[in-house]
Amino acid sequence: MRTFTLIGLAAGLASTVSAACSAALKIDDFSKWSSNTNSLGEWTSDDGSMTTISATGGVLSFKPKSGSYFYETFACQAASTNGYNSVQFSVKGPSGGSLTLEIQTKTSCSATAYTSKYFTVSSLTGSTQTITVPLSSFSGANANAITAFVWSGFSSTTATWQLSSIQFGCGSSGGASSTSKPASSSVIPASSTSVKPSTSSVPTSVVVQSTSKPASTTSAPPSTLVTSTIPSGSCTPLLVDDWTSQSRLTFLFYNAMLEPTSDDGTMTSLVVGSPSANRVTLTPKGTDSYFYSQTGCLNAKNIYGGLSLRVKAPAGTTFSIQLESSSTCEVGKTVQVVQTTSQLGWTFDGTEKVYTIPFSKYTNLDTSKIVTIFFTGFTKAVSFGPLAFYCGTTGSEYIVTTTTPPAGPSSTVAAPTGTAAALVIDKFASKDSNALGFWHGGDDGMGLTWGSSKLTIKSTDSDYSFYTQVSGSCSDFSKYKDSYLHIAYSGTTAFSVALQQHNSGCNENVSPFPETWDSLEASRYAANGHIYMPMNHFNINLVRTIGIAIKGFYKTDTVALSLVEIVPSVPTGFIIPNKLESGDLVFACKRPNSFAFAIDDGDPTMAQQVMQIIKSENIKVTFFTVGAPLLDSSTNLTNVYREMQSQGHQIALHSYTHPKMEGLPDYASIDWEYNEDIKAVQKQLNGLHTPYFRPPFGTEGARMRQRLALALGEKPTITMWSVDVEDWLWAETNTPEEQLKAFQRDVDKGGSLVVMHYLYPSTVSYLKQFIQIAKATGKQLMRVDQCMMDPNAPPL
Numbered sequence: 059m060r061t062f063t064l065i066g067l068a069a070g071l072a073s074t075v076s077a078a079c080s081a082a083l084k085i086d087d088f089s090k091w092s093s094n095t096n097s098l099g100e101w102t103s104d105d106g107s108m109t110t111i112s113a114t115g116g117v118l119s120f121k122p123k124s125g126s127y128f129y130e131t132f133a134c135q136a137a138s139t140n141g142y143n144s145v146q147f148s149v150k151g152p153s154g155g156s157l158t159l160e161i162q163t164k165t166s167c168s169a170t171a172y173t174s175k176y177f178t179v180s181s182l183t184g185s186t187q188t189i190t191v192p193l194s195s196f197s198g199a200n201a202n203a204i205t206a207f208v209w210s211g212f213s214s215t216t217a218t219w220q221l222s223s224i225q226f227g228c229g230s231s232g233g234a235s236s237t238s239k240p241a242s243s244s245v246i247p248a249s250s251t252s253v254k255p256s257t258s259s260v261p262t263s264v265v266v267q268s269t270s271k272p273a274s275t276t277s278a279p280p281s282t283l284v285t286s287t288i289p290s291g292s293c294t295p296l297l298v299d300d301w302t303s304q305s306r307l308t309f310l311f312y313n314a315m316l317e318p319t320s321d322d323g324t325m326t327s328l329v330v331g332s333p334s335a336n337r338v339t340l341t342p343k344g345t346d347s348y349f350y351s352q353t354g355c356l357n358a359k360n361i362y363g364g365l366s367l368r369v370k371a372p373a374g375t376t377f378s379i380q381l382e383s384s385s386t387c388e389v390g391k392t393v394q395v396v397q398t399t400s401q402l403g404w405t406f407d408g409t410e411k412v413y414t415i416p417f418s419k420y421t422n423l424d425t426s427k428i429v430t431i432f433f434t435g436f437t438k439a440v441s442f443g444p445l446a447f448y449c450g451t452t453g454s455e456y457i458v459t460t461t462t463p464p465a466g467p468s469s470t471v472a473a474p475t476g477t478a479a480a481l482v483i484d485k486f487a488s489k490d491s492n493a494l495g496f497w498h499g500g501d502d503g504m505g506l507t508w509g510s511s512k513l514t515i516k517s518t519d520s521d522y523s524f525y526t527q528v529s530g531s532c533s534d535f536s537k538y539k540d541s542y543l544h545i546a547y548s549g550t551t552a553f554s555v556a557l558q559q560h561n562s563g564c565n566e567n568v569s570p571f572p573e574t575w576d577s578l579e580a581s582r583y584a585a586n587g588h589i590y591m592p593m594n595h596f597n598i599n600l601v602r603t604i605g606i607a608i609k610g611f612y613k614t615d616t617v618a619l620s621l622v623e624i625v626p627s628v629p630t631g632f633i634i635p636n637k638l639e640s641g642d643l644v645f646a647c648k649r650p651n652s653f654a655f656a657i658d659d660g661d662p663t664m665a666q667q668v669m670q671i672i673k674s675e676n677i678k679v680t681f682f683t684v685g686a687p688l689l690d691s692s693t694n695l696t697n698v699y700r701e702m703q704s705q706g707h708q709i710a711l712h713s714y715t716h717p718k719m720e721g722l723p724d725y726a727s728i729d730w731e732y733n734e735d736i737k738a739v740q741k742q743l744n745g746l747h748t749p750y751f752r753p754p755f756g757t758e759g760a761r762m763r764q765r766l767a768l769a770l771g772e773k774p775t776i777t778m779w780s781v782d783v784e785d786w787l788w789a790e791t792n793t794p795e796e797q798l799k800a801f802q803r804d805v806d807k808g809g810s811l812v813v814m815h816y817l818y819p820s821t822v823s824y825l826k827q828f829i830q831i832a833k834a835t836g837k838q839l840m841r842v843d844q845c846m847m848d849p850n851a852p853p854l
């Protein structure tokens with residue numbers, strides 16, 4: 059019964075991942091070959107290793123000897139942070155030929171030693187071809203501290219080879235490589251050790267190895283929590299990361315300070331929420347694996363005495379913690395001071411304890427300019443709790459403030475007795491239909507196990523639903539308004555129960571279908587294997603009831619259902635909680651003959667083109683924007699949306715880091731997404747406060763609705779869609795025109811509220827046609843708030 063797509067754009071984050079990179083970074087176009095200088099102003103040479111070498115018209119031509127090489131150096135490039143994900147170059151070599159590309163990287167830009175990793179480019183065609191090698195292909199290389207590339211291992215010494223257009227690539231083009239195969243680690247050109255890239259113009263750095271002696275074994279590790287002596291004044295601990303959001307950490311690469319953080323793919327995994335809330339488990343591939351968190355250029359001097367965090371690690375685990383400061387506040391020019399866990403006196407026994415990283419152990423660190431915290435050398439997997447700077451000289455733990463969920467009802471309401479007779483809806487006796495003879499079933503991917511008069515559900519995705527219908531069309535349930543939905547269950551209650559409402563024509567071929575639903579949190583209404591929900595807590599038109607959905611699972615624990623029915627009363631003593639505000643869930647415009655484009659943000663580089671098209675079509679639209687990238691000035695999105703605001707478009711909320719909101723584990727992580735987003739939008743967009751929210755991926759459930767209402771302090775409009783251009787499905791295929799067909803199809807079915815993203819050139823290229831198709835319906839195009847007849851919307 060998934061007749062419209064609830065799973066939104068899987069690639070919705072792609073734009074923000076590469077947000078910092080809008081264009082390739084040219085390394086060399088060989089215009090300055092005669093002075094051995096590349097486009098980045100740095101040294102390039104073959105050190106006389108070739109038989110012949112020369113450059114004209116942007117192309118380097120050479121005839122190698124066995125052992126010849128050619129290299130490009132540059133100031134240490136933090137490629138990942140800067141959004142570059144590949145190295146690209148054009149090459150012409152003999153048909154079937156091959157060469158080896160070497161990358162030289164350091165543990166960080168200020169380290170002196172570099173290590174080399176290799177990649178073989180084979181099966182050359184004999185013509186000029188463009189090669190894209192994803193940086194991730196160089197297994198174990200630190201893509202955040204790249205200093206040189208070296209070409210060598212040329213398969214032919216008689217052919218004339220050509221190289222041109224060497225650059226760092228970004229965006230999706232950096233991810234694909236059709237002609238290259240990763241080299242096995244044994245392919246190491248003999249020449250590699252003789253390559254000595256010029257380091258003269260690489261930023262100078264001072265490496266200071268701390269000389270502090272390991273703490274004597276008699277000094278107890280700081281395993282017990284001590285109370286901080288907070289200096290007089292107003293110091294509060296400064297949180298670096300509380301590990302609340304997997305997407306913040308691994309898609310957007312922001313810590314709680316909104317500074318870059320990443321493992322650059324060096325870890326096997328990085329899992330937020332494991333082993334418990336506000337924890338991250340780091341599983342290293344090897345001792346080269348690392349994880350860093352930047353801190354801006356923090357002045358901690360005379361304010362913070364160090365950092366603290368909880369760590370859980372098996373006995374015998376060691377790793378090192380490097381703190382970096384920079385007199386110029388540049389991540390590439392740092393003083394690094396390393397302390398190993400043994401030097402810090404840390405020991406582990408498999409249980410979680412609080413540990414401190416006191417600056418007093420970091421001689422020569424300039425605590426007035428701290429730029430990076432860098433962890434490496436892990437001998438085993440570890441988990442970290444909240445990482446924070448502590449006030450004063452005595453280490454103390456950062457306590458995460460959590461919003462305590464109401465344990466069951468937060469207040470209760472009377473349980474009146476209905477007058478309608480009981481109605482058994484589902485006894486799970488048959489897989490094909492329920493007790494009313496209507497369809498029941500789950501979304502593809504949902505784990506359903508049918509037992510004897512029992513259904514066990516295991517859902518690994520908050521998008522999945524199980525449905526049981528009460529009608530093939532509209533069923534008038536108004537007689538049950540004082541009755542209760544009763545569900546007998548065993549197992550988890552970490553899901554929502556939704557009651558769905560049909561469209562006004564009771565016609566499933568008209569979009570939207572369903573028209574809306576309301577979701578209640580199972581756990582609030584559950585006790586001892588029974589859920590009783592007052593029918594009047596479902597804010598829908600009961601006259602057009604279609605069915606019930608069990609959805610929005612936020613744990614993978616199973617629930618077994620044995621009965622779904624409507625009953626006139628609850629057992630004596632059963633406590634009914636108050637109804638919480640859950641907002642309006644809208645799929646279509648409410649104003650007669652209106653139509654709204656609601657566009658989710660995407661690739662900042664396409665924003666100008668989108669604005670131009672909308673301007674030339676003279677319509678007003680609504681943009682749903684993700685909060686975190688607004689705060690990243692390199693995306694330019696704040697300027698873009700301010701301009702759109704000034705042109706009369708509506709700007710609205712789309713979460714802070716784009717997770718599936720209902721899939722988040724607890725209220726605290728849901729609240730964080732909303733509160734940070736609301737703050738970001740308010741700060742960046744002229745104090746804007748709006749109740750319009752579009753759920754990332756269209757993922758909906760009771761918790762995300764109720765927490766949104768709380769965070770906003772008003773009733774939200776949760777804006778779904780009834781016209782989907784399906785850009786997430788078609789934009790990058792060889793039939794991108796399917797987007798036009800999808801748009802036309804949904805418009806023909808009566809849809810009036812669009813979802814699309816400006817992530818792909820093909821989607822943007824159809825925008826004018828989308829608008830013209832919408833105009834051809836005779837409907838009036840407007841902002842979402844206008845089409846909802848919101849009294850606060852600007853006049854038409």
Ligand SMILES: *[C@@H]1O[C@H](CO)[C@@H](O)[C@H](O)[C@H]1NC(C)=O
Pocket residue numbers: 694697698701
């Ligand atoms: C940033 O956006 C503003 C507003 O649309 C635009 O005028 C400006 O050219 C953009 N800047 C860049 C560097 O793209």
